Amino acid sequence: MFKYLFCFVSTAFCFAQQNWNTTFENGNGNQSATYEECIAFYKKLDAAFETITFQEMGITDSGKPLHLILFSAAKNFDYTKQKAKILINNGIHPGEPDGIDATMILFRDLALQKIAIPKNTLVAAIPVYNIDGMLNRNSYSRANQNGPEAYGFRGNGRNYDLNRDFIKSDTRNSRSFQALFHLVQPDVFLDNHVSNGADYQYTFTCIATQHERLGEKLGNFFKNEMYPEMVKDMQKKKIDVIPYVNIHGAKPDLGYEQFTDTPRYATGYTTLFNTLGFVPETHMLKPYKDRVKTTYEFMVTAINYTDTNWEKIKQVRKANLEEYKVGNQYPLHWEIDSTKVSYIDFKGYEGGYKPSELSGKDRLFYDRNKPFTKKIPFYGNYKPTKFVTIPKYYVVPQSQWQIIELLKLNAIEMTPITQNESFEVEIYTIATYQTGKNAYEGHYGHYNTTVTKNIEKMEFRAGDYKISTNQLGIKYLLETLEPEAVDSYFNWNFFDTILQQKEGYSSYVFEDVAKQILEENPTLKQEFETKKQTDKAFAENGNDQLYWVYKHSKYFEKEFMRYPVYRVLE
Structure with missing residues (x-):
């Protein structure tokens, strides 16, 4: 017995005495781990410590699997039996590798108990999200960045920016992330x-994710309790925290706005499931070693806060769901509320404009020899500008299999219709929309979408799906299935086939049919004649007149512009 005890103790001692330095620590503070070094390091931790496990979690566009590293003080890696869970994502933009190196140090320190060990929280991290971007290693693509010496590329192997892909899921990375996210449920x-x-x-x-999108209860807790306490903890470490400076090509002296993270972004996506989200943004011009240190310290702060306050977090997350009931109004659009402004003691540099030595035109510059602290306005509140009434459930025809796959991937509960049946639904018709003129992440997306509505009895087939809004993913449903939502499936081009007519007519044939239609429908004929009298362009265009009759006839295809997802009201 003593022999085995000695072996156990000596083995643990040997592990503690091994060189657990990371690539970053072995260098001069300006080196970042390669993909191979990163994965090998985590495998080494997994082999040495029972509190660490390293798992493959799904395929990515690179052909390599997404990985997940876990730390549990209790050596319990059952996701369903945790008091709290925190998930850290790294390398979504591998040219920004601070989190990759900082997280390697974090898990090493947790394993070796060099920092306070969370007793109530499972700590999970994705070592590298954009794997092929990290494998595309270079020293030049981040032209404005101060180190490290080599790093990855922003786009993945198919040149997608993965931090724009969370709702549309064009990549395997996004699909694997969503499966992982719903497994962990952080x-x-x-x-x-x-x-x-x-x-x-x-x-x-x-x-700090837009608190209004979290909901009133959870958002107020996030804004007024959680985030301020975390900022105070960072300040105790002599690290100032400032809201992300969302300013490009101008000085921040006049103030700036809270970044709005819609569901295309990581934290905009996680917000849909009441997860409290943060995007640490270290400053590109600061030394790499300082950026890694501050990233590390913020992760420690987040873990410690979660571990201490896990009961309150669980309570508020659960209570927050009560806001999203059938018949309630849900905000689809937001804009900055300029009536609510706070003031930040901003630490900046004097700057201005001077002639460019390249073009002779005015260029922006900052003088680091002239630091200042001044109060500037910060607009950190949004107000809703468009609402939708939450339906009892949606009906999605089985023909929309691409949508159904994404809903299933996001743990949306669906009930298949068992036999053909007819019932009343609210039907949307796309009234107006605009389309981007430039490609954006593989799409020419829509915006400023509006709909008209009508109630109609429709027949649905066995195998079509009813989707109740009384579930955890209610916000995901509303943000994806409501076409007017900013990042809806419609606005991401998933339903573009309804924007094109499939049938038409030969004018020389339909002329006689149109005449008969008007003769048999006096009310329609009167409307037609009135339009000719009041609309000069219409009166002078025979093709428009013929099409008008066609559009108001039984021959006009009902599928054109009709949105093929239906709502059942309470």
Whole structure:
């Protein structure tokens, strides 16, 4: 017995005495781990410590699997039996590798108990999300960034920016993330980044997710309790935290706005499931070693807060769902509320404009020899500008299999219709929309979409799906299935086939039919004649007149512009 005890103790001692330095720590503070070094390091931790496990979690566009590293003080990796869970994402933009190196150090320190060990929280992290972007290693693609010496590329192997793909899921990375996310079901989520934009004194900025999107109860807790306490903890470490400076090509002296993270972004997506989200954004011009340190410290702060306050977090997350009941109004659009402004003691640099030595035109510059602290306005509140009434359930025909797959991937509960049946539904017709003129992440997306509505009895087939809104994913349903939502499936082009007519007519044949239609419908004929009298362009265009009759006839295809997802009201 003593022999085995000695072996166990000596083995643990040997593990503690091994060289557990990371690539970053072995260098001069300006080196970042390669993909191979990162994965090998986590495998080494997994082999050495029972509190660590390293798992493959699904395929990515690179052909390599997404990985998940877990730490549990109790050596319990059952996701369903945790008091709290925090998920950290790294390398979504591999040219911003601060989180990759900081998280390697974090898990090493947790394993070796070099920092306070969370007793109530399972700590999970994705070592590298954009794997092929990290494999595309270079030293030049981040032209404005101060180190490290080599890093990955922003786009993945198919040149997608993965931080625009969470709702549309064009990539395998996104689909594997969503499966992983719903398996872990984290209470808190961090997505580590490096900023672009203005120059200032801070090493660390942060996008605290738009609290209004979380809901009233959870949003108020996030804004008024959780985030301020975390900022105070960082300040105790002599690290200032400032809201992400969302300024490009101008000085921040006049103030700036809270970044709005719609569901295309990581934290905009996780917000849909009541997860409290942060995007740490270290400043691109600060030394790499300082950026890694501040990223590390924020992760420790987030873990410690979650571990201490897990009961309150669970309570508020659960209570927040009560806001989203059938018949309630749900906000689809937001805009900055300029009536609500706070003031930040902003630490910046004097700057201005001077002639460019390249073009002779005015260029922006900052003078780091002239630091200042001044109060500037910060607009951190949004107000809703468009609402939709929450339906009892949606009906999605089985023909929309692409949509159904994404809903299933996001743990949406659906009930298949068992036999053909008819019932009343609210039907949307796309009234207006605009389409982007430039390609954006593989799409020419729509915006400013509006709909008209009518109630109609429709027949649905066995195998079509009824989807209740009384479920955890209610906000996901509303943000994807309501076509007027900013990042709806409609606006991401999933339903573009309804925007094109499939049938038509030969004018020389339909002329006689149109005449008969008007003769048999006096009311329609009167409307037709009135339009000719009041609309000069219409009166002078025979083709428009013929099409008008066609559009108001039984021959006009009902599928054109009709949105093929239906709502059942209470």
